[in-house]
Amino acid sequence: MEMNRISKRNLGRDDRVISSLGKEVRFPFLDEQFVNYLRSIPIWLTADLRLARGIGEKYLLRYVARHYLSLEQSSKYPKRAIQFGSRIAKLESRKEKASDQCSRLTTTNNNTMNDEE
Structure with a gap:
């Protein structure tokens, strides 16, 4: 989905x-x-939900991070969507949707977001 x-x-x-x-x-x-x-790739190779959070979900990705990229600590962090990990979602209006045009980023009267600062 x-x-x-x-x-x-x-x-x-x-x-x-x-x-x-x-x-x-x-x-x-x-x-x-x-x-x-x-x-x-079969699901049982990519995830093992019998394992603890931070290990079992995204298992294949975590395995590569740990064994091939030397990211032992990072491989244990829970997954967060980028907008939640950066806390930007808390700053945004709850009524906005990703498919909507953002008025703060559009040009009006030859002014852009950077011109207003």
Whole structure:
């Protein structure tokens, strides 16, 4: 279900935020071939929900972080969506949706977000 709505729910917002800083966003982990490969891996190889939180969910990702990237401590942190991990969600209006155009990031009367500061 998440893959079916990611473009409406997350990518639009992320693209707008990054574009407002004059950058172009890239999503290498959403490459179609890469996603299809990951979806072909049996679920029991990617997660083991019998294990404790911070170990069992996202098991394959945590294994790679621990054994190949030397990220032992980081591999144990619980997963958080970026907007919650950065606490930005608390600063945003609860009425906004990721698919909505953000008035704070649009140009009006030749003023941009940066011009107002």
